[in-house]
Amino acid sequence: MSSSQRNSQQEAPEYRVRVSGLKKEYQSGASKVVALEDFDLSVADNEFFCLLGPSGCGKSTMLRIVSGLLSHEAGEVDINASNRQRGGERPLTNMVFQEHGIFPWKSVLNNVAFGLKMRGVPKDERHEIANEYIEKVNLSGFEDSYPHQLSGGMKQRVGIARALANDPEILLMDEPFGALDAQTKEQLQQELLDLWSESQKTAIYVTHDIEEAILLGDRLGVMTARPGSVKEILENPLERPRTQQTRNREQFGALRDRVWNILSDEVQSAQKVSNK
């Protein structure tokens, strides 16, 4: 398909984000590190896509490029913008980080309202929207608290509320629950499943946790060791709604084993690279 066809106003978007032939090199002192090479990915509208891969294969790099935070040497990132909604122009992307993703000097309310403020949404309206999302992530009563007064799980809830309140075309999440204890992680996974089923927002979710990817994702992409590219994409056959009990399903175990086998080869290659 040509780019003029892709940009046609009449055409219904068949993808929300398409990344093709992406290459990223970092200059590290005198040497170069090729983080991504020939990275291709297409994520459909309303799809929850999970990306797995060995440590250092370029997952965070890929998200940062899609979010526009980082430049790239070759390839294209094409985001299909939809109609604009409430609160003026919707941003293309919003990121939820593993840690330190929220402003320590801002209250919960002002953290959640931050993106809306940046795009000029009037105070009353942005507070109304922020309060709606604070309630959705079960943080009512903590509007005036500051991040240092919150637990790790609560901080991640603020990060998720902030990203959703801003209503981006694509939600990008970089191991948002990676630093949490197992119980808090399960609780937040469930909350995210419930929230996502309401909004069905297109999402790219990076995780190290195969079970988390199966619980959340419509499709799972496994990356190669660095330089990272997409090695294999698997469809997730588990129907929604999903709960923690979904883990007990036979299909869940079968998919986990398949992903584990694909990933373990790449983890070994990544270790060889880092031992060199």
Ligand SMILES: Nc1ncnc2c1ncn2[C@@H]1O[C@H](COP(=O)(O)OP(=O)(O)OP(=O)(O)O)[C@@H](O)[C@H]1O
């Ligand atoms: N600013 C930088 N300068 C130089 N090299 C970098 C920089 N950022 C990342 N890299 C290198 O690029 C590669 C990919 O890094 P990236 O953080 O994207 O990996 P990742 O898949 O997110 O890893 P992890 O799973 O550990 O979070 C790594 O080899 C890393 O050392």
Ligand SMILES: [Mg+2]
């Ligand atoms: Mg990373």
